[in-house]
Structures are given as C-alpha cells and as structure tokens.
Amino acid sequence: MRCITVTCFATQTSRNVAPSPAAVKQAIHWMLSLRERGNDPSLAQQCERWRNAAPEHELAWQRVMRLHQDLDLRAIPGAGVALQTLETSQRRLHRRQALKLLGGVALVGSASWLARDLQSVSAWASDYATATGERRSLRLPDGSLLQLNTRSAVDLAFTEQQRLVRLKQGELMLSCSETADPGRPLLVQSRDALVEGFAGRFVVRQDEDCTRVSVTAGKVAVHQPGGELQWIGNGQDWRVDASGARRLEQVAMDAAAWSEGLIVTRDMRLADFLTQVSRYRHGYLACDEDIADLRLSGVFRLEDPEQLLQLLPQTLPVQLRQRTRWWIRLERLS
Structure with a gap:
C-alpha cells in the first residue's frame, strides 16, 4: 500500500477531536x-x-493507520496472527465482516495506548461499547436500564414506532421500565432473533453459533425468522439459532451473575469455564485436552481474572504454565 503524506490539520485536531x-x-x-x-x-x-475533503476524514485515517501500524510492529501479543488472518480473509469476506474482524484484532492486546485511545474499532462504530474486562450501565431514553458485559457493542434506534437495541457483539442485560408503552415495543435484535421485552429483566448473549436468551424476571417473546413466536418465562434459558429455538434444561453458569461482577458455575467443564474467563482478559488462555472435562462449581470474582486463575490449582489437580502475562495454559498436575 502506497504511503501518502499526512496533512497538517490532522496534527492540530487529533488531540481534541474524535472522528465519528x-x-x-x-x-x-x-x-x-x-x-x-x-x-x-x-x-x-x-x-x-x-x-x-474534511479534517475528520484525515483524523479517522490516521487513527486507523496507527492501529494497523502498531499491530504490524507486533506491539500487541498475537497481533501478527490476527493481521495475517485479516489479510487472507478480506479477499473473500464481505466488507462488514472484515470490519468485525479488524475490531477483533483491536481486542487482542493490552497495550496502554489501545485502552486509552482506541479500545476497539467496534467501539468507534457503535453507539455504545465495552472493552475487554469492562462492564457498563446506562439508562435508555424510556427509563429502561441497559447493562453491557465485556467486549460488547450495541446500536440504539428509538423512534415513534419502536424502541430497538441492536446487539452487534457480546452480551447485554435489559431491565425494562415499568412504564408500559404498548405502542412502541422494546426490542433487542441479535443475529439470530428479535427479542421483545416486557416488564422484567432478561439477558441476551450472542455467541459465534447462536443467541442465548435468559429471563431473570418477567417474560419475553422471541420472534424468529419465519414468523414463529416463542414465549420465555422467568428462570428459563433458551438457545436460538438458524434451526429454531430450544430450551436449555441444564445450564452450567448463571447467565446474569456477570452484572454483579461474578461467574457462578454449577458442575461446569474446565474448558468451558476458561472460555468464559478469557472474555475478561487479554491474550491466550486454554487447557490440555486430558483435563478439559474436569468439573468445578463455585462463585468467582471477575475483578481480577489473573488472581481468579491462581485459585484453580487449589480446587483442581491442575497447574498453570505461564510463558508471559498474556499466555497461560493449564496442565494436569504432575
């Protein structure tokens, strides 16, 4: 890619102005x-x-290029692999998918400039977003309370006809306002379904292969492609994907505990537990196959994921192998 000269006005405005x-x-x-x-x-x-054409254009260009250059210089662990993936994928992915992939690259590292200046490309391109390990609460225009879990992003579309929250990635909890507005349904749109909330509280999480809906108070209606309607009541957990919606009879993790800064597990596989913890920290976290099915139950605080991991050898026959602060793998205790 050809290097192009930077114009002067970008230097003057970049410190005080954020691009749209x-x-x-x-x-x-x-x-x-x-x-x-x-x-x-x-x-x-x-x-x-x-x-x-506009100072804002140059500012946006410089910040995106700075992200690219810092990753290219491998200032962030794992950036080289992510950039290589972006290079090979962009030729066959839709531009929107490539944008999401670049947003994922921004979440790989923990360099201070990233958390301070960029956080993630998804945050730039969304109405509200959270970085790795961050949780956020905000009051919507109708009085409902929206909480975002780590690495989450949403757009809002409140009109005279509807109140729509688009979940672009991650997980949210929505506590519906008791002031009913039947003329404007309160909706959460994920990749797999449209969830309509009523008086109550529910969690929507978008995974790679499905959307999970959990109701902790009241009830919701799930509108699926094809016009099917599924009611989900208090205390129920459902999985929604391209094949339809089905109730999960046994759930290994409390879906709403993250809103209080906790992971609460019930006979959860170690590999699945590490997948959840990895959402709150930077870098690589996994375990060997021969211990992946070990089970654990308990209440774990999310405020310090590294300290949380140090507790595992106290309850399971495992040991931590740590190459850097970003690379941790669990092995069977020898």
Whole structure:
C-alpha cells in the first residue's frame, strides 16, 4: 500500500477531536481496499481526495493507520496472527465482516495506548461499547436500564414506532421500565432473533453459533425468522439459532451473575469455564485436552481474572504454565 503524506490539520485536531463512527468506517474501508488491490495509483488518489475533503476524514485515517501500524510492529501479543488472518480473509469476506474482524484484532492486546485511545474499532462504530474486562450501565431514553458485559457493542434506534437495541457483539442485560408503552415495543435484535421485552429483566448473549436468551424476571417473546413466536418465562434459558429455538434444561453458569461482577458455575467443564474467563482478559488462555472435562462449581470474582486463575490449582489437580502475562495454559498436575 502506497504511503501518502499526512496533512497538517490532522496534527492540530487529533488531540481534541474524535472522528465519528461513519468516518472511521470509511477509513477502514479505504484501508482494506488499498491493502487488497495493492499498488493502485487511481485508488490511492481517490483515498487521498477523501482524506483531504474534511479534517475528520484525515483524523479517522490516521487513527486507523496507527492501529494497523502498531499491530504490524507486533506491539500487541498475537497481533501478527490476527493481521495475517485479516489479510487472507478480506479477499473473500464481505466488507462488514472484515470490519468485525479488524475490531477483533483491536481486542487482542493490552497495550496502554489501545485502552486509552482506541479500545476497539467496534467501539468507534457503535453507539455504545465495552472493552475487554469492562462492564457498563446506562439508562435508555424510556427509563429502561441497559447493562453491557465485556467486549460488547450495541446500536440504539428509538423512534415513534419502536424502541430497538441492536446487539452487534457480546452480551447485554435489559431491565425494562415499568412504564408500559404498548405502542412502541422494546426490542433487542441479535443475529439470530428479535427479542421483545416486557416488564422484567432478561439477558441476551450472542455467541459465534447462536443467541442465548435468559429471563431473570418477567417474560419475553422471541420472534424468529419465519414468523414463529416463542414465549420465555422467568428462570428459563433458551438457545436460538438458524434451526429454531430450544430450551436449555441444564445450564452450567448463571447467565446474569456477570452484572454483579461474578461467574457462578454449577458442575461446569474446565474448558468451558476458561472460555468464559478469557472474555475478561487479554491474550491466550486454554487447557490440555486430558483435563478439559474436569468439573468445578463455585462463585468467582471477575475483578481480577489473573488472581481468579491462581485459585484453580487449589480446587483442581491442575497447574498453570505461564510463558508471559498474556499466555497461560493449564496442565494436569504432575
């Protein structure tokens, strides 16, 4: 990709002005296009004209490129692999998917500049988002309380016809306002379903292969593709995917405990537990196959994932093998 000269106004405004999500999306689009098409003078000129069209465009470009350069220099553990994946994937993925992949790259590391300045590309491109290990609460315009778990992002679309929360990634808890507004349904849209909330509280989590819906108070209605409607009552946990919705009779983890800073497990597989803990920390975390099915039950605090991991050898026959603060693997105790 051809290097293009930085204009002066970006230096003057970059410290005090944040680019809009739309400008960031455009900058990422230009970066992916230039990387895909290589040395294309015509495309480079078009990109330069876009950058010169507004100070905000140049600011968005510089911040996206700074993210790319820092990753390319491997300032963040695992960045090289993530960038290689981005290089090979962008040629066959839709631009929207490539944007999500780049957002994932931003979550890999723990360098201070990332947490302080960028957090993630998803945060730029969403109305509200959380970084790794962060939880956030906010009051919606209708009085409902929205809580976001780690690595989560949502967009809001409140109109005269509906109150819509789009879950783009991660997990949310929504406590519906007791003030009913039947003319404007309160909806949470995930990749797999549309969840309609009433007076009560529920959790929606978007996994790679499904959406999980858990109701802790009241009830919700799940609208699935094809017009099917499924009611979910208090205390129920459901899985929704392309094949439909089904109730989960046994759940190994309290779906709402994260809102209080906890992981509460009931006879949970060690490998599944580590997958959940890894959502709250940077870097690599896994275990050997011969201990993956070990079970644990308990209440674990999320405020310090590293200290949490140190507790595991006290309750299970395992030991931690740690290469760096970002790379931890559990092995059977020898």
